[in-house]
Amino acid sequence: MQIELAKTAGxxxxxxxxxxxxxxxxxxxxxxxxxxxxxxxHNEEVIKDLRKQGVEVIHSEEELEKIENxxxxxxxxxxxxxxxxxxxxxxxxxxxxTCPFVKKIHRIVAEESxxxxxxxxxxxxxxxxxxxxxxxxxxxxxxxxxxxxxxxxWMEEKDRKVCIVAQTTFNxxxxxxxxxxxxxxxxxxxxxxxICNATKxxxxxxxxxxxxxxxxxxxxxxxxxxxxxxxxxxxxxxxNTYYIQTLDDLDVNQLRSVETVGITAGASTxxxxxxxxxxxxRINF
Ligand code: F3S
Numbered sequence: 167m168q169i170e171l172a173k174t175a176g177x178x179x180x181x182x183x184x185x186x187x188x189x190x191x192x193x194x195x196x197x198x199x200x201x202x203x204x205x206x207x208h209n210e211e212v213i214k215d216l217r218k219q220g221v222e223v224i225h226s227e228e229e230l231e232k233i234e235n236x237x238x239x240x241x242x243x244x245x246x247x248x249x250x251x252x253x254x255x256x257x258x259x260x261x262x263x264t265c266p267f268v269k270k271i272h273r274i275v276a277e278e279s280x281x282x283x284x285x286x287x288x289x290x291x292x293x294x295x296x297x298x299x300x301x302x303x304x305x306x307x308x309x310x311x312x313x314x315x316x317x318x319x320w321m322e323e324k325d326r327k328v329c330i331v332a333q334t335t336f337n338x339x340x341x342x343x344x345x346x347x348x349x350x351x352x353x354x355x356x357x358x359x360x361i362c363n364a365t366k367x368x369x370x371x372x373x374x375x376x377x378x379x380x381x382x383x384x385x386x387x388x389x390x391x392x393x394x395x396x397x398x399x400x401x402x403x404x405x406n407t408y409y410i411q412t413l414d415d416l417d418v419n420q421l422r423s424v425e426t427v428g429i430t431a432g433a434s435t436x437x438x439x440x441x442x443x444x445x446x447x448r449i450n451f
Contacts, residue, residue, distance in 0.1 A: 167421075167451040169444060170379060172257055172371045172430035176440050178364035180242040180265025181207050181433050187263040192219050198259075199236040203249065206241045206263075207434035208390040211412065227252065230407050237261055243294040244268040246301015247276070268295060271331050271360045272302040278329040279304035283356070284321055286310060288344050289333025293391070296333050318346040328355045334362040335392050335433075364433065365392060372396050372430040376403035380424035382408050383416070385443055386432030395431025400430070413442045421451055 177185070184206055193201045193259025200221045205213050215224065224230050224238065230252060239260045240249070244264035253260045264272075275285050284306040289296040291309040300307055306326070310316050322326065330348065332341050338361055347358050375383045382400045388411060399405040406424065410416050421427060427447055431440050 167424070167447065168426045170375050170426065170428045170446055171440070171444055172368070172375055172428070174364070174368040174371045175385075175429065175431040176433070176435050176437055177341070178362070178368075178433040180267060180362075180364075183265070184239070184242040184263035185212060188216060188221060188263055191218075191237050191239060191261055192216075192221060195237055201233065201236055201238045201393060203230065203238055203240050203245060204243070206239065208432075209387045209434045209436065211439060212434075212436055230258075231256070233258055234236040240264055242268065242292075244272060245270075245294075246298055248301060252344075262397055265299075265334070265362075267334055267360070267362050268298070269270035270333070271358075272301050274331060274358055274360070275299055275302045278327075278356070279306070281327070283327040283329040284308070284323075286319070286328055286330045286348065287333065288330065288341050289336050290391070293333060295335075299331065299333070310344060310348075313347060319348060319351070321353060324353065326353075328353045330355060330356075330357045331360045335365045335395075336361055336394070338366060368392075368430070368433070369396060369399055372428075373399050373403055375428035375430065376400040376407065379404060379426040379428035381406035381408070381421055381426075382428045382430070383407075383443060383447075384430055384432070385411070385440060386435045387411055390432045390434050393435070396430055396432055400428075404428075410443070412439055413446055416443065416446070418450065421447065427451075 179203050188206050201224050205223050227399045239261045242265040285303040287299050287309045290311050382404045397409045
């Protein structure tokens with residue numbers, strides 16, 4: 167059997183950096199409690215391993231309020247400005263692992279809000295990254311996730327500038343579609359395509375591989391939205407596409423009669439899991 171492993175499978179630059187920062191803190195601060203504000207990545211295996219090393223996940227601002235001493239790592243998704251302010255007030259050591267690409271969006275949004283622009287974030291309003299970006303904008307901010315929502319977007323102050331940014335993992339074609347709808351409304355708009363290339367490259371490579379193989383395996387945590395998107399893209403090209411979290415989920419019967427298998431993985435899938443799957447398929451088929 168021939169295996170084609172996507173070069174872009176697994177951790178992107180921002181996630182790799184964030185996970186490394188947590189392990190670094192564990193090594194450097196043996197005497198202090200380490201927390202992450204939200205799970206550092208959407209991957210149960212990594213979270214379990216960190217828990218074993220004493221790293222605790224904080225789930226809310228209320229929980230953060232209760233911390234007296236310790237180190238809190240901000241994950242790659244970033245957080246609203248008020249979280250930094252809260253940490254400062256409480257003298258908590260903050261290790262900022264916000265992905266620099268997300269940080270850039272925070273800067274744009276803060277500056278444009280300051281200038282009086284209305285901010286439009288194209289993305290999923292309940293995604294932590296979008297919540298974080300929102301927390302850098304002033305009062306005038308909208309989150310749009312669909313063409314329908316873009317159609318309904320309306321602003322009383324016609325002369326106010328509209329600054330449009332995107333969630334880093336948003337689909338580029340959908341972003342373009344929503345921007346076109348907003349553009350027709352006659353507002354003075356500035357569009358900043360803040361979609362991260364890592365996602366696009368991973369999706370394009372997955373599509374290319376899925377087109378030519380007999381079966382495709384997509385590895386990632388079930389809560390990872392970028393893995394879900396990868397799965398949809400691959401399934402569109404190749405009906406025999408399987409979504410697994412770890413090697414245990416791989417149903418060997420599904421790969422019995424195929425000659426070529428493609429493997430890709432979401433941005434939060436550790437290399438070790440990808441290697442395990444790849445080696446297993448290589449040895450057993
Ligand atoms: Fe950063 Fe792009 Fe990854 S924004 S966290 S490098 S997907």
